[in-house]
Amino acid sequence: MYVAVKGGERAIDNAHSWLAEARRGDHGVPDLALAQIREQLSLAIDRVMAEGSLYDPDLAALALKQARGDAVEAVFLIRSFRTTLPRFGATVPLDTGAAQIIRRISATYKDAPGGQVLGPTFDYTHRLLDFDLAKDDSVAPAPELPAATGAVPHILSHLNAEGLMQPESAGEGDVPDLTRAPLEFPATRPLRLQALARGDEGFLLSLAYSTQRGYGRNHAFIGELRIGYVRVSAQLPELDFEIEFAEILLTECESVNQFQGSKTEPAQFTRGYGLVFGQSERKAISMALVDRALRARELGEDIGTAPAQDEEFVLSHCDNIQSSGFLEHIKLPHYVDFQAELELIRKLRRDASAYQEAAE
Amino acid sequence: MSDYNFAYLDEATKRMLRRAILKAVAIPGYQVPFSSREMPMPYGWGTGGVQVTAACLVPEDTLKVIDQGADDTTNAVSIRKFFARVAGVATTEATAEASIIQTRHRIPETPLSEGQILVFQVPIPEPLRFLEPRETETRTMHALEDYGLMQVRLYEDIARHGEIARAYAYPVRVQGRYVMDPSPIPKFDNPKLNMSPALQLFGAGRECRIYALPPFTHVESLDFEDYPFQPSKAADQACAICEAADSYLDEVITDDTGGRMFVCSDTDYCAARVAARQGDAA
Numbered sequence: 001m002y003v004a005v006k007g008g009e010r011a012i013d014n015a016h017s018w019l020a021e022a023r024r025g026d027h028g029v030p031d032l033a034l035a036q037i038r039e040q041l042s043l044a045i046d047r048v049m050a051e052g053s054l055y056d057p058d059l060a061a062l063a064l065k066q067a068r069g070d071a072v073e074a075v076f077l078i079r080s081f082r083t084t085l086p087r088f089g090a091t092v093p094l095d096t097g098a099a100q101i102i103r104r105i106s107a108t109y110k111d112a113p114g115g116q117v118l119g120p121t122f123d124y125t126h127r128l129l130d131f132d133l134a135k136d137d138s139v140a141p142a143p144e145l146p147a148a149t150g151a152v153p154h155i156l157s158h159l160n161a162e163g164l165m166q167p168e169s170a171g172e173g174d175v176p177d178l179t180r181a182p183l184e185f186p187a188t189r190p191l192r193l194q195a196l197a198r199g200d201e202g203f204l205l206s207l208a209y210s211t212q213r214g215y216g217r218n219h220a221f222i223g224e225l226r227i228g229y230v231r232v233s234a235q236l237p238e239l240d241f242e243i244e245f246a247e248i249l250l251t252e253c254e255s256v257n258q259f260q261g262s263k264t265e266p267a268q269f270t271r272g273y274g275l276v277f278g279q280s281e282r283k284a285i286s287m288a289l290v291d292r293a294l295r296a297r298e299l300g301e302d303i304g305t306a307p308a309q310d311e312e313f314v315l316s317h318c319d320n321i322q323s324s325g326f327l328e329h330i331k332l333p334h335y336v337d338f339q340a341e342l343e344l345i346r347k348l349r350r351d352a353s354a355y356q357e358a359a360e
Numbered sequence: 361m362s363d364y365n366f367a368y369l370d371e372a373t374k375r376m377l378r379r380a381i382l383k384a385v386a387i388p389g390y391q392v393p394f395s396s397r398e399m400p401m402p403y404g405w406g407t408g409g410v411q412v413t414a415a416c417l418v419p420e421d422t423l424k425v426i427d428q429g430a431d432d433t434t435n436a437v438s439i440r441k442f443f444a445r446v447a448g449v450a451t452t453e454a455t456a457e458a459s460i461i462q463t464r465h466r467i468p469e470t471p472l473s474e475g476q477i478l479v480f481q482v483p484i485p486e487p488l489r490f491l492e493p494r495e496t497e498t499r500t501m502h503a504l505e506d507y508g509l510m511q512v513r514l515y516e517d518i519a520r521h522g523e524i525a526r527a528y529a530y531p532v533r534v535q536g537r538y539v540m541d542p543s544p545i546p547k548f549d550n551p552k553l554n555m556s557p558a559l560q561l562f563g564a565g566r567e568c569r570i571y572a573l574p575p576f577t578h579v580e581s582l583d584f585e586d587y588p589f590q591p592s593k594a595a596d597q598a599c600a601i602c603e604a605a606d607s608y609l610d611e612v613i614t615d616d617t618g619g620r621m622f623v624c625s626d627t628d629y630c631a632a633r634v635a636a637r638q639g640d641a642a
Contacts, residue, residue, distance in 0.1 A: 008434045009441075076402070083398040084364070182393040182568035185496050312494055322403045322566050329404030329483070332435050335610050336428045336465045336625055340527035340546040342611065343592055348521050 023068050037061040046249075046278025047071055051320060052078030053179070053198045055248050055277050072200075072320050079321055083179070090175055091234045092242055096252050096275075098151045099228030103279075106155045107222040108256055114152035119227060120279075155224040156254050159269060166259070166270045185312050192294055192315060193287075197276060199318030201283045207308040208289035216293045216306030220255040220272060227251045227279050251276045253284035257292050262300035270299065290314060367414040367447040373397055377415035377570070381561060384572035389534030390502070391485050391569040399565065406439055406464060407565030409481035413443065413462045416477055416561070422450045424458035429466035429608065429625035436464070453628050465528075467549040469607045469629040472558035474575065480543040482564035485571065487531045487541040507539050510582065518587055527592070533580045540571065540579075548591045548608045553579040597622040602633035 024031075038045055038061040048060040052075045059078060067073035103119025106112060159165040171190060178194045187195070196204060211218060233244040253274040261267035272292025274284035293308040307313050317323060365371065380394035399407040417423070423443055427436035431453040439462060440451050452458050455470040464481040472478060488498045491509050501507070510531060517525045524530075530547035534540050542553055543562060553560065553573060560573040573579060583589035598605040600621040607629055609622040624630035 008432045008437045012434055012437060079398045080400040084370070086370070179395070179398070181395045184393060312496065316495075321398065325403030325405060325407075326483070326566055327404075328402060332405065332464075333428050333433050334465070336546055336608070337528040337544050339610055339625075340548070340592070344525060344527040348523075348525065351522055
């Protein structure tokens with residue numbers, strides 16, 4: 001007699017052994033060191049840190065190695081680790097104006113105090129495969145200047161000074177924490193920005209693109225895009241001074257959007273804001289555009305059916321760990337529900353054909 | 361295991377979960393928001409159930425985990441191994457021996473008893489979600505007890521198909537107040553929810569909701585006077601292994617010429633019946 005398949009436990013163990021073997025690949029090829037991943041796949045590291053919400057390049061390298069290079073799987077590993085860490089408190093607000101800049105551009109001014117700094121960018125490279133890289137990866141040192149010292153003011157602060165830029169409210173009380181309280185709607189802007197900062201890059205890119213193509217259209221200029229190292233410090237309860245404990249690389253984008261004014265607000269420029277761990281311009285710009293789109297209600301703009309303006313839609317679906325988990329759960333057995341559906345469909349068909357016969 | 365706390369979660373997180381569970385027990389059928397943690401298994405694979413189980417477990421507990429009614433389906437095995445590893449609790453496949461049972465998509469056939477806890481894994485906790493996608497709207501509808509939309513939907517089913525075309529996740533009303541999603545159990549299992557002596561807890565991790573049915577809660581499947589609720593299963597069939605005619609059956613395809621057989625979805629129930637019969641014969 002046929003007996004339903006047993007042995008799930010052994011099958012799982014064997015599958016995991018096979019996975020470990022497949023991850024390692026050909027033993028004739030040297031093992032990949034974490035330092036190699038960290039140093040030479042740094043943008044992959046940055047994405048894992050950003051969407052994993054944990055700034056630790058070494059752990060991100062380990063996660064990427066374990067995940068066989070799958071970014072979303074690596075983010076998942078980092079998130080599962082992060083959730084076990086205690087939360088000590090919040091840092092003092094970061095001063096991105098004091099960042100040690102490696103790249104800083106503005107599309108709204110030809111030049112501004114602090115200058116345009118292109119930095120290590122793919123922009124203006126011709127996307128031609130460099131076959132030399134396949135042979136020998138020796139790189140000539142890039143020309144250097146002495147590091148600039150002192151703060152570089154944000155470009156939008158010049159518009160602020162003229163009163164043309166809508167001022168941002170300072171915010172009150174403790175910063176909310178998405179990972180320690182359930183997301184409820186309507187969400188505040190700090191909470192929205194937090195969700196977007198760890199949201200899936202591809203999803204935010206598509207949403208931002210959709211606003212450019214007319215779904216919630218609001219033309220954005222890149223007021224400023226800056227990438228730089230920012231000092232992180234905290235105020236400890238026992239001490240009356242701040243302790244600086246880290247320096248992290250951040251990408252920040254401020255978009256400038258025209259706003260023609262509404263019943264409550266005068267005509268002025270408004271801002272969309274993006275801030276991401278590591279070097280990730282695509283994500284930071286996308287985030288700024290989506291942030292601005294989500295401000296439609298607060299600014300009294302006409303709201304149609306554009307997905308990017310719909311807070312519940314965006315925030316409920318931007319997390320790739322939630323979405324990939326739920327998407328892939330349909331791989332799990334559903335025999336029971338399917339059986340119930342099967343019986344229902346058979347019954348409905350029986351009823352319908354009986355009705356048809358009666359009619360004939 | 362020394363590198364993780366008992367049952368994986370830290371005590372502060374467990375306290376947060378227990379508070380949510382207590383609130384859920386106090387308001388049967390009401391969805392309590394809780395700050396769901398990221399767990400080391402994917403969302404949609406039982407993270408809500410795992411968090412509820414972790415919050416309830418004590419070292420003396422005996423845990424049973426089923427998926428589709430079976431103890432040996434892959435995800436049930438995975439979750440059982442997880443708790444055996446991070447909590448070191450005893451595990452069992454026997455429904456009667458378990459103090460906590462975590463389940464996906466089924467309620468065991470063996471009646472539960474007082475003192476037992478049944479933890480359901482829930483994908484979409486909101487019974488109104490497929491009628492209204494917005495959380496802000498559905499919360500208001502629950503608050504106002506505005507369930508007309510659901511009744512209309514069920515009525516439309518009858519108008520179109522001659523019956524309510526819902527085979528699983530069939531909505532229930534709890535203690536005459538909240539409409540609740542019983543998780544995707546077949547509607548065959550719905551009557552077991554009613555007046556159960558066990559505590560029934562529902563965890564939805566991705567959606568950050570916990571809800572509960574305290575023991576001996578009145579749970580009614582939605583219906584109409586002239587179209588009463590009918591639990592259903594494979595018609596006129598008995599289990600090919602244990603010959604039970606009263607259990608929920610899975611259909612198994614046995615060849616490529618349309619051959620099929622029906623077997624109990626509850627593997628423990630089936631195996632116990634076979635063992636009892638062999639005992640009688642001997």
